[in-house]
Amino acid sequence: MMLSFPMEKVRAVFYRRRLDAELDDEIQAHLEMARDEYLVRGMSPEEATRAARRDFGRIERAKEQHRDVRSVVWVENRFRELKFGARSLRKRPGMAATVVLALSLGIGLPALAFSLIESALLPRLPFENADRIMRVERAGQTPLTDADFAEWSSRQRSFEAVGAFQNARLTLGIAGWATEPISAGFITPSVLPLLAVEPSLGRQFSEDDASQGAPPVVLVSEQIWRERLEADPGVLGTLIRVNGRPAQIVGILPEGFGFPWDQQIWLPLRVDPFRGQRDSDIETSLGVVGLLRDGVSARSAAVELTALTREMDLSNLGETGIGSQVVVRGYTDIFSEPGQSAALAALLLGLTFMVLLVACANVANVMLARAVARKRDVAVRVAIGASRLRIAGELWAEIGLLAAAGGLGGSLIALGATRVIDGVVPPGMPFWVDFRLSPSLLFFVAFVAALAAVMAGLIPALQASRSNTHDLLKDDARGASSYQLGRVMRRLIGVELALSFVLLVWAGLFIRSANNYSQTDFAFGPEGVYTARISLPEEAYAEAADRARYAETLRDALAAIPQVTSAALTTAVPGVGSGGIASIELEDATAAGTTDLLRVQSVAVTPGFFDVFRATLLAGRDFDARDRAGSPPVAIVNAEFAERHFPGGALDQRIRIADPDNSGEWLTIVGVTPDLMAGGLSPSTSEAIYRPVAQVAPPALMIAARSVAGFESLTAPIRESLMGFDPDVPLFSVQAHDVSIDLANAQWKWMSILFLICGATALFLAALGLYGVMSFWVIQRTREIGVRMALGGHRGVIVRLVLRQGMRLTSLGLIAGVLLALPAARLLGGAMFGVSPYDPLVFGSILGVLIAVAWLGCWVPALRATRIDPMRALAAE
Amino acid sequence: MAGMLGDIPYGTLDLMILKTLQSMGPLHGFGLARQIEQVSDNLLQLNQGSVYPALQRLVQEGWIQSEWGVSESNRRAKYYSITNTGRKQLRTEVESWHRTAMLVQRFLALET
Numbered sequence: 001m002m003l004s005f006p007m008e009k010v011r012a013v014f015y016r017r018r019l020d021a022e023l024d025d026e027i028q029a030h031l032e033m034a035r036d037e038y039l040v041r042g043m044s045p046e047e048a049t050r051a052a053r054r055d056f057g058r059i060e061r062a063k064e065q066h067r068d069v070r071s072v073v074w075v076e077n078r079f080r081e082l083k084f085g086a087r088s089l090r091k092r093p094g095m096a097a098t099v100v101l102a103l104s105l106g107i108g109l110p111a112l113a114f115s116l117i118e119s120a121l122l123p124r125l126p127f128e129n130a131d132r133i134m135r136v137e138r139a140g141q142t143p144l145t146d147a148d149f150a151e152w153s154s155r156q157r158s159f160e161a162v163g164a165f166q167n168a169r170l171t172l173g174i175a176g177w178a179t180e181p182i183s184a185g186f187i188t189p190s191v192l193p194l195l196a197v198e199p200s201l202g203r204q205f206s207e208d209d210a211s212q213g214a215p216p217v218v219l220v221s222e223q224i225w226r227e228r229l230e231a232d233p234g235v236l237g238t239l240i241r242v243n244g245r246p247a248q249i250v251g252i253l254p255e256g257f258g259f260p261w262d263q264q265i266w267l268p269l270r271v272d273p274f275r276g277q278r279d280s281d282i283e284t285s286l287g288v289v290g291l292l293r294d295g296v297s298a299r300s301a302a303v304e305l306t307a308l309t310r311e312m313d314l315s316n317l318g319e320t321g322i323g324s325q326v327v328v329r330g331y332t333d334i335f336s337e338p339g340q341s342a343a344l345a346a347l348l349l350g351l352t353f354m355v356l357l358v359a360c361a362n363v364a365n366v367m368l369a370r371a372v373a374r375k376r377d378v379a380v381r382v383a384i385g386a387s388r389l390r391i392a393g394e395l396w397a398e399i400g401l402l403a404a405a406g407g408l409g410g411s412l413i414a415l416g417a418t419r420v421i422d423g424v425v426p427p428g429m430p431f432w433v434d435f436r437l438s439p440s441l442l443f444f445v446a447f448v449a450a451l452a453a454v455m456a457g458l459i460p461a462l463q464a465s466r467s468n469t470h471d472l473l474k475d476d477a478r479g480a481s482s483y484q485l486g487r488v489m490r491r492l493i494g495v496e497l498a499l500s501f502v503l504l505v506w507a508g509l510f511i512r513s514a515n516n517y518s519q520t521d522f523a524f525g526p527e528g529v530y531t532a533r534i535s536l537p538e539e540a541y542a543e544a545a546d547r548a549r550y551a552e553t554l555r556d557a558l559a560a561i562p563q564v565t566s567a568a569l570t571t572a573v574p575g576v577g578s579g580g581i582a583s584i585e586l587e588d589a590t591a592a593g594t595t596d597l598l599r600v601q602s603v604a605v606t607p608g609f610f611d612v613f614r615a616t617l618l619a620g621r622d623f624d625a626r627d628r629a630g631s632p633p634v635a636i637v638n639a640e641f642a643e644r645h646f647p648g649g650a651l652d653q654r655i656r657i658a659d660p661d662n663s664g665e666w667l668t669i670v671g672v673t674p675d676l677m678a679g680g681l682s683p684s685t686s687e688a689i690y691r692p693v694a695q696v697a698p699p700a701l702m703i704a705a706r707s708v709a710g711f712e713s714l715t716a717p718i719r720e721s722l723m724g725f726d727p728d729v730p731l732f733s734v735q736a737h738d739v740s741i742d743l744a745n746a747q748w749k750w751m752s753i754l755f756l757i758c759g760a761t762a763l764f765l766a767a768l769g770l771y772g773v774m775s776f777w778v779i780q781r782t783r784e785i786g787v788r789m790a791l792g793g794h795r796g797v798i799v800r801l802v803l804r805q806g807m808r809l810t811s812l813g814l815i816a817g818v819l820l821a822l823p824a825a826r827l828l829g830g831a832m833f834g835v836s837p838y839d840p841l842v843f844g845s846i847l848g849v850l851i852a853v854a855w856l857g858c859w860v861p862a863l864r865a866t867r868i869d870p871m872r873a874l875a876a877e
Numbered sequence: 878m879a880g881m882l883g884d885i886p887y888g889t890l891d892l893m894i895l896k897t898l899q900s901m902g903p904l905h906g907f908g909l910a911r912q913i914e915q916v917s918d919n920l921l922q923l924n925q926g927s928v929y930p931a932l933q934r935l936v937q938e939g940w941i942q943s944e945w946g947v948s949e950s951n952r953r954a955k956y957y958s959i960t961n962t963g964r965k966q967l968r969t970e971v972e973s974w975h976r977t978a979m980l981v982q983r984f985l986a987l988e989t
Contacts, residue, residue, distance in 0.1 A: 033952060057924025065927070
């Protein structure tokens with residue numbers, strides 16, 4: 001049929017009542033006129049009325065057809081079904097509330113995952129061309145030199161522009177404010193134009209700012225400008241002290257800008273191709289950012305730069321290594337492995353969708369139970385002519401309403417949780433992370449709710465279309481058709497329990513990992529050790545000898561503090577972070593012409609380091625006063641290094657740091673230490689070498705002190721002894737070492753929390769489902785139970801009857817759960833810390849928890865069964 | 878009795894309504910129904926109620942329009958009248974009806 005006036009039809013849906021009334025009037029007038037005519041012909045009033053009606057035909061039919069013509073029937077029918085659904089849901093508020101709760105949880109978790117992913121895992125930089133801004137680095141955390149960057153930037157073709165940056169912790173001294181540590185970024189003048197960021201006040205860096213001997217200039221963040229500089233527009237030209245050195249403010253960078261990470265002030269970075277590898281620690285390795293040319297992919301850029309770099313390494317080092325590979329990836333893809341954030345995002349979504357699946361199975365079960373409870377009602381309606389479509393329509397309308405309510409609930413859950421997360425976000429998040437609900441979340445929730453409705457409605461709808469009217473109308477307390485429904489319900493419960501089991505096993509494995517980690521005997525006893533960072537101002541300590549002297553004096557001063565039992569300085573503390581990776585070569589191998597560059601963790605330490613961490617050397621000696629600048633260079637290696645490369649004994653063997661001109665001095669190995677996790681938790685290499693601070697003279701150091709007194713009583717004396725001989729050296733990040741370890745442990749804790757939330761929610765839903773099914777089972781068997789009780793059956797017998805049935809259901813789910821969890825646990829594999837994926841404790845305890853929860857879920861219906869009054873149960877039929 | 882009377886041939890009710898409204902001017906539903914019955918000379922079994930859905934459809938097509946008015950017997954009733962597009966539509970329908978009728982007649986005229 002042609003829809004010439006669709007708008008009118010749509011309007012008709014909404015004005016239905018008025019239009020119906022109008023039609024009624026019209027028909028009424030018609031009947032009266034017809035009656036008048038018959039009256040005139042001499043009929044009695046009754047006869048006239050009857051005749052008028054007869055001529056008119058069936059009034060309801062005319063109305064129905066009128067309505068069909070009048071409006072979009074489809075829409076009107078859906079409206080009617082929704083109304084019907086809402087009414088029937090209102091009649092069972094408990095059932096509706098349960099389903100909405102289940103769906104809210106099931107939809108809320110994916111929604112939360114989505115919002116986390118959007119804000120933290122796969123965020124967009126708040127810049128124009130964000131998709132073309134790339135991070136460029138050598139593979140395997142290989143440090144990047146100024147020479148590398150200079151070569152890249154002059155020869156590459158893939159990027160419109162490249163820029164280099166370094167992060168540093170510096171001190172900031174502004175008149176009227178206490179000097180304090182601040183995160184600073186050194187950036188090449190090309191960085192800001194590349195990111196298309198304009199200063200909100202003043203100018204950006206020019207090439208001159210980055211040239212040698214240029215007057216020192218600094219850019220500061222809008223936040224500092226507002227909080228410390230009174231948002232003074234005349235602030236340009238003011239001098240502030242950066243690391244004790246005056247620098248002139250030339251510009252203010254806009255709110256929300258924190259490139260490269262969460263920086264507050266920026267200094268020009270001078271790239272000097274003739275400077276070798278930057279010799280200090282992790283904080284100062286060079287980072288590179290590039291703006292890809294339009295149409296160039298990250299992959300092809302990586303291919304180009306890798307070719308360049310291999311050529312470069314071949315001519316400089318005479319060989320290529322893993323570090324000659326160049327990795328190009330999105331700037332916000334911050335994990336050590338490329339693609340890890342996408343993997344984490346998939347994991348989050350996967351987990352939460354498993355919970356959604358459990359929730360949907362639950363809802364499907366409730367709908368099935370309802371269908372069984374109403375089957376006679378439905379059968380009667382079908383028998384008197386209601387179409388199957390109509391019945392199915394009502395089912396879908398009900399589920400649709402429930403899913404919509406669930407979507408609303410889920411959004412609220414996501415909203416609340418996002419607020420909470422926003423409140424507990426640790427400081428030091430990158431500047432682009434912004435926990436906020438976005439409009440796209442609404443679309444996502446709508447999508448998930450629709451998906452949930454389909455998943456929850458499919459099985460009940462299929463069942464409804466299959467069941468036979470005739471069978472249903474027969475008296476059938478335990479007929480074949482109800483048995484069929486029972487089987488589907490049992491399977492759904494099984495699926496719920498199995499999925500919960502898998503989620504909980506994962507959670508359990510992570511909890512065990514976290515636990516293992518915090519209970520590991522690290523061979524370095526982190527309790528009672530306090531750490532702090534210091535950084536020597538570059539200008540005042542340009543000479544290695546000065547830095548070495550400073551370190552020595554500081555160590556002595558620390559050791560002199562009464563509470564301190566031992567103290568040392570180091571570039572890295574065990575178990576947390578890395579001192580840096582170095583490429584080294586072995587003297588024997590080099591002599592034999594079989595040079596192989598080894599990548600090792602390289603840490604500089606003062607004498608006493610191994611005492612502080614209670615590590616007894618396995619062989620040889622600790623560094624001592626003999627090992628100073630100028631005396632024969634020495635090294636201590638860890639057991640793993642020693643065993644792998646010097647199975648015959650490492651002492652007195654010689655190694656050296658690889659460099660382009662083979663000019664490095666050979667280091668004699670004087671000691672072997674147990675493994676102290678020099679590279680942190682999941683290092684790219686766990687072989688490590690230690691060198692004396694006196695011979696390396698790094699500009700940034702950590703203090704490590706073992707103390708009998710607590711944290712608070714130690715900070716002041718350390719600060720004091722530091723101030724004693726140079727007030728310009730800042731002290732920051734004072735921390736108890738076991739706290740740092742816990743922070744490093746956070747990944748497992750977060751993971752276990754994440755999995756536990758999903759697992760617990762799934763378990764809750766499964767228990768709810770089991771409870772529902774068992775309650776339903778009891779109601780279905782009210783008569784049977786009543787008969788048993790009337791025949792003198794014990795309450796205990798009845799309880800056992802129900803529990804046995806429930807436990808049979810449960811065991812089905814648990815067997816499926818174990819079969820599913822065994823391969824699923826292996827998926828975690830590498831993410832575990834000291835736990836077998838088949839950890840019997842985890843599997844056993846979760847089995848126990850599930851059985852206990854399932855038991856509870858059956859217990860209440862069982863008790864209810866015993867309260868069935870035999871007389872009423874029998875009379876009810 | 879009723880069985881001897883034919884139902885309305887499919888698709889012809891619209892035509893009848895339009896033609897009636899064109900020649901009689903505005904009518905209410907009852908008047909229209911009676912008029913059709915009289916013209917058909919009781920060859921037709923018409924449920925008077927069935928004119929209403931048809932009227933509604935024609936209104937939606939824009940071929941007729943409706944208006945509340947007062948009947949001869951002083952009752953409030955809805956009057957329907959044909960529109961200009963309705964007249965055009967009537968012409969095409971009449972033409973197509975003639976063509977159909979002619980076609981059928983030719984076949985019936987074939988020698989057996």
